[in-house]
Amino acid sequence: MREVVRFPLASGGIASVEVEDQEYGARPVARSHHGYIEAAGSLDQAMDQIREVANAMVRPLRDIQPRPDGVEVAFGVRLNAEAGALISSNVGESHFQVTLTWRAAPPGEAMV
DSSP states (O other): OEEEEEEEOTTSOEEEEEEETTSTTOOOSOBOTTSOEEOSSOHHHHHHHHHHHHHHHHGGGGGOSSOOSEEEEEEEEEEETTTEEEEESOGGGOSEEEEEEEEOOOTTSOOO
16 A cells, blocks of 8 residues: 655755555654655755765775776665665665766866
């Protein structure tokens, strides 16, 4: 069975996300009178978790010598009412697929 989790946004809006009710850690944190599950944290906080994961994955790759011409890292992200963002074991079942891509900067240019 699927349920809808409402994640508040920093801008004041709401993001509604459909989740499986048997997801790890999914417990009704709070239910609104409309039957939605209210997330424990904001979507912005969940995405901060993903940014930290991406930084941890990419940081060691930047120091590979000789430096590769390109690097791509992809992983699936699932949202959860209590845990926020989870790295999905199956990209096909994820809410988002995050792909980070960058190319080595030409000599004399800084790589962002």
